[in-house]
Amino acid sequence: MNETIFDRLFEVIEQRKSEDIEKSYVARLMHKGAAKINEKILEEAAEVAEAALEQDRDHLIYEICDLLFHTFVMAGYKDITLKDIAGELERRFGKSGLVEKAERGSK
Secondary structure, eight states, X not given: OXXXXXXXXXXXXXXXXXXXXXXXXXXXHXXXXXXXXXXXXXXXXXXXXXXXXXXXXXXXXXXXXXXXXXXXXXXXXXXXXXHHHHHHHHHHTTSOHHHXXXXXXXX
């Protein structure tokens, strides 16, 4: 199986969990907990929304990557794997978003 950048990123995030908080940004975020990671996710989501209104495609790509990174840090913090995420996306694939949302409401 070919390892993707997402696989490699999740591996690094997992490794950084146990590193020194003075040397690792990921370790520092995780040490501060879910509230701090949430703060970063919200900040990055706002930056994606702002960049989407610009005509600078590269800037939008950059901000999307920041949002994905911090979201993946939260996944790692909560012991959610890339396989877990891929499985959920696979479950939803090919299904109307409206149908999927209605099914969630019934649970």
